[in-house]
Amino acid sequence: MDEDRSLIAHLLRRAGFGATPSDIDAAAAAGYEATLDDLLHPERFERPAEDLLARFHSEHSDEESPRWAAIKWTYRMINSRRPLEEKMALLWHGVFATGWAKVTNGQMMQRQYEMLRDNGLGNFRTLLQKLSRDPAMIYWLDQQSNHSEAVNENYGRELLELFSMGRGNYTEDDVRACARAFTGWTMTQVLPRYPTGYWPAEFVYREEDHDNDEKTFLGETGNFNGDDVIEIIVRQPATATFVAREIYRAFVADDVDEDHVQEIADAYVRYGYELRDVMRFVFESDFFKHARFKRVKSPIEFVVGTVKLAGEHRDPHQFNLARLPALSAMMGQELLNPPTVEGWHTGREWIDSAFLVERVNFAAEKLGDSSAPGIAEIASRIRSGHTSASAADLLDACAAEAGGVNLNESTRSAILNELSVQDEIACEGPELDDAVAEALALIGASREYQFA
Amino acid sequence: MSTTHGNGNGSKRTREPVLVVLQLSGGNDFMNTVVPYGDPLYYDFRKTVGISEEDLLPVNDDVGFHPAMAEIKSLYDSGNVAVIQGIGYPDPDRSHFRSMDIWHTAEPHDFSSEGWLGRTIRELDPQKQNVVTGVSFGSGLPRAMYLSGTPAISVTELESYGLLTSLSGVRQRAALNAFTRMYVPEEFEEAQMVMQHIGQTGLDSLAAVDLLRSAPDGYSSTVEYASDPLAQSLKGIAQVHLAGLGTRIFYAQHGGYDVHGNQVQTQAKLWSQVSRAVQDFFADLKEHDASDEVVMLIFSEFGRRVRDNGNGTDHGSGGGAFVVGEHVAGGLYADYPSLKPADQVSGDMAYNNDFRGVYSTLLDDWLGIHPDPIVNGHFEQFEGMLQPLQL
Numbered sequence: 001m002d003e004d005r006s007l008i009a010h011l012l013r014r015a016g017f018g019a020t021p022s023d024i025d026a027a028a029a030a031g032y033e034a035t036l037d038d039l040l041h042p043e044r045f046e047r048p049a050e051d052l053l054a055r056f057h058s059e060h061s062d063e064e065s066p067r068w069a070a071i072k073w074t075y076r077m078i079n080s081r082r083p084l085e086e087k088m089a090l091l092w093h094g095v096f097a098t099g100w101a102k103v104t105n106g107q108m109m110q111r112q113y114e115m116l117r118d119n120g121l122g123n124f125r126t127l128l129q130k131l132s133r134d135p136a137m138i139y140w141l142d143q144q145s146n147h148s149e150a151v152n153e154n155y156g157r158e159l160l161e162l163f164s165m166g167r168g169n170y171t172e173d174d175v176r177a178c179a180r181a182f183t184g185w186t187m188t189q190v191l192p193r194y195p196t197g198y199w200p201a202e203f204v205y206r207e208e209d210h211d212n213d214e215k216t217f218l219g220e221t222g223n224f225n226g227d228d229v230i231e232i233i234v235r236q237p238a239t240a241t242f243v244a245r246e247i248y249r250a251f252v253a254d255d256v257d258e259d260h261v262q263e264i265a266d267a268y269v270r271y272g273y274e275l276r277d278v279m280r281f282v283f284e285s286d287f288f289k290h291a292r293f294k295r296v297k298s299p300i301e302f303v304v305g306t307v308k309l310a311g312e313h314r315d316p317h318q319f320n321l322a323r324l325p326a327l328s329a330m331m332g333q334e335l336l337n338p339p340t341v342e343g344w345h346t347g348r349e350w351i352d353s354a355f356l357v358e359r360v361n362f363a364a365e366k367l368g369d370s371s372a373p374g375i376a377e378i379a380s381r382i383r384s385g386h387t388s389a390s391a392a393d394l395l396d397a398c399a400a401e402a403g404g405v406n407l408n409e410s411t412r413s414a415i416l417n418e419l420s421v422q423d424e425i426a427c428e429g430p431e432l433d434d435a436v437a438e439a440l441a442l443i444g445a446s447r448e449y450q451f452a
Numbered sequence: 453m454s455t456t457h458g459n460g461n462g463s464k465r466t467r468e469p470v471l472v473v474l475q476l477s478g479g480n481d482f483m484n485t486v487v488p489y490g491d492p493l494y495y496d497f498r499k500t501v502g503i504s505e506e507d508l509l510p511v512n513d514d515v516g517f518h519p520a521m522a523e524i525k526s527l528y529d530s531g532n533v534a535v536i537q538g539i540g541y542p543d544p545d546r547s548h549f550r551s552m553d554i555w556h557t558a559e560p561h562d563f564s565s566e567g568w569l570g571r572t573i574r575e576l577d578p579q580k581q582n583v584v585t586g587v588s589f590g591s592g593l594p595r596a597m598y599l600s601g602t603p604a605i606s607v608t609e610l611e612s613y614g615l616l617t618s619l620s621g622v623r624q625r626a627a628l629n630a631f632t633r634m635y636v637p638e639e640f641e642e643a644q645m646v647m648q649h650i651g652q653t654g655l656d657s658l659a660a661v662d663l664l665r666s667a668p669d670g671y672s673s674t675v676e677y678a679s680d681p682l683a684q685s686l687k688g689i690a691q692v693h694l695a696g697l698g699t700r701i702f703y704a705q706h707g708g709y710d711v712h713g714n715q716v717q718t719q720a721k722l723w724s725q726v727s728r729a730v731q732d733f734f735a736d737l738k739e740h741d742a743s744d745e746v747v748m749l750i751f752s753e754f755g756r757r758v759r760d761n762g763n764g765t766d767h768g769s770g771g772g773a774f775v776v777g778e779h780v781a782g783g784l785y786a787d788y789p790s791l792k793p794a795d796q797v798s799g800d801m802a803y804n805n806d807f808r809g810v811y812s813t814l815l816d817d818w819l820g821i822h823p824d825p826i827v828n829g830h831f832e833q834f835e836g837m838l839q840p841l842q843l
Contacts, residue, residue, distance in 0.1 A: 339595065414630045
């Protein structure tokens with residue numbers, strides 16, 4: 001695979017969920033800068049039409065169900081021409097980890113996801129302001145129990161520890177002051193589900209329940225309200241580093257290089273917390289361009305990337321869409337339901353024996369299906385470039401078409417040793433489709449395929 | 453000092469205490485499972501879903517089993533069933549998912565991703581010598597079994613379990629050969645440690661698959677399990693145990709207990725499945741001279757409201773649990789929670805046993821490991837409920 005296509009494929013894996021070979025062709029023809037510019041401006045493209053999803057998946061289409069919200073999100077990840085906004089939503093969902101295990105209300109979870117998606121490339125200050133008014137978050141961290149006369153510190157603490165600065169950068173007094181600044185930030189009552197069904201709750205600010213006394217927060221003193229506290233938080237150097245590290249781990253590599261994190265943190269300050277500019281800086285950096293296959297794919301990235309490559313679920317009617325988020329859950333990542341407020345443990349922790357069996361089986365099933373549109377497309381591309389191919393040529397061509405999977409020499413020889421085709425294969429006949437599917441199944445089963 | 457028993461096909465099984473956890477998902481209505489029929493308040497609160505005295509399987513003058521539980525009643529009469537009357541945790545949560553998380557992590561106040569059985573597996577096999585020390589049957593690994601870095605295997609059904617199962621015959625064998633070579637952990641430079649980790653995990657998974665797939669080979673039994681998924685899960689557990697693979701922790705799940713409506717019919721169907729499956733499971737083990745090696749915990753994430761809603765019951769707290777096995781001192785444990793309105797907690801039975809005390813009893817007296825670090829604290833145990841396995 002030539003360098004231009006390899007680099008574009010890397011960008012499409014990271015700023016999106018992977019790509020078909022023809023997507024890569026089109027992006028390579030447009031060039032890296034133009035492709036990146038489109039990714040950073042999702043508003044230039046329509047979101048995929050979803051009006052038929054509920055009709056074709058009616059057994060799952062319960063608006064009260066958080067599972068339905070996860071199914072629709074999965075469909076968007078596969079089909080959106082605005083993949084970076086979905087990727088940003090996924091990043092912030094992992095950071096501001098809210099789970100329906102406690103929230104239980106599908107509409108509230110759906111609205112939080114939309115808020116993260118719509119603000120994920122915006123200003124970090126705005127993102128924290130919206131987050132602090134999000135009903136699912138309020139309920140998740142008991143913010144509705146935070147009263148002027150009875151302070152509940154849960155949200156105030158996690159805002160500092162898990163959502164912005166990280167431990168060691170503030171005192172217990174700061175936690176207390178932060179929580180007091182958010183007193184009175186609550187929501188309309190959530191009615192119990194039975195017998196009336198769920199009702200989405202709205203954010204409300206109750207002035208009479210707000211602690212109006214003076215507060216000292218991170219060395220500054222005033223009659224702070226929640227937004228004042230956020231203003232102080234976003235300009236802290238610790239916040240810059242925190243945001244930079246989260247972006248680095250989501251988009252660059254699992255193993256953190258602190259120098260590169262600092263470069264991203266500097267960009268965060270330089271661009272006034274504008275995340276779109278920060279992301280442009282990252283994607284244009286040499287350290288990003290060189291960090292190929294340095295991240296273990298998260299389960300939903302693994303599932304969606306594999307489905308995209310196989311060319312499936314492009315249409316809303318394809319059966320079994322609900323299986324995809326369910327499989328991601330079986331691999332350890334249940335969308336909209338992270339295990340704790342700390343989010344998922346990523347990187348090598350995605351690989352556990354129960355999870356790996358699911359990953360390998362899924363990839364081999366999808367990529368080994370010669371009738372899948374994406375697999376047929378790969379066979380036809382190989383056919384149009386070759387009249388005949390050796391087993392080694394075939395394997396290398398498949399790895400390249402699958403986004404440039406970087407097979408190491410021992411993997412390559414292990415696969416070659418077991419392919420049914422051992423000699424030259426004529427490309428015009430149907431045996432090519434079969435051989436391509438076989439090679440792709442083994443590529444999907446490889447260690448290298450676990451990485452993005 | 454352990455003896456071994458044949459399973460009929462020549463392989464040897466080491467006698468070790470084994471725990472099977474059966475999860476009833478959805479919030480089983482304990483009040484209609486072990487029914488306090490001697491208390492007139494029961495019939496006041498259960499006007500539509502109450503079970504009449506003549507239909508019950510009486511244990512004594514106070515309580516009786518649900519009519520669909522004939523097989524469990526018979527195990528009870530043999531002294532092999534302990535009924536924990538009233539079980540829960542402080543500040544009950546009526547969300548299915550949160551409450552199940554609490555049971556899975558033994559952590560009612562903070563969110564945790566570490567399962568109590570994951571920690572148990574680590575304690576039983578700290579060197580990770582056996583990749584199948586913990587095996588779950590059902591869809592996906594329950595959080596109870598999960599602990600990062602500790603192997604635990606999840607099997608949907610034994611017959612179709614495997615790696616690269618979308619391929620068949622020669623293709624699958626070739627792919628497995630390739631897999632074995634592709635996952636050999638090599639000496640990598642430090643930056644590639646994750647490759648080594650994936651390699652080791654891949655080979656562990658493959659080893660587990662080979663072990664588990666071989667389990668049914670030498671198995672035969674006169675017991676005919678029902679065809680429902682729970683019965684098939686318990687059959688799989690019996691097969692794996694009898695194959696002598698050294699699995700110490702098994703998990704099975706049975707869903708559908710969220711009976712807001714249509715409770716009478718639903719609960720009867722579910723408990724007839726559980727009752728028969730549990731009986732068949734222990735009968736199968738007994739036929740293979742292994743029934744004293746296994747103890748089963750049956751639990752649900754919560755009980756239900758004391759007062760019915762006209763057709764079913766809504767989410768409550770204070771439920772019940774069962775511990776089944778030949779080494780169990782059968783009987784009723786603790787007093788049945790009072791149904792008096794003044795004693796209820798927001799319309800629910802007050803729990804009178806912390807579930808972590810039951811976990812502790814199982815860990816300490818049956819598995820022989822120190823419970824406190826696993827259940828996040830020290831909890832009162834049920835003295836004498838379990839007798840250790842004589843090896």
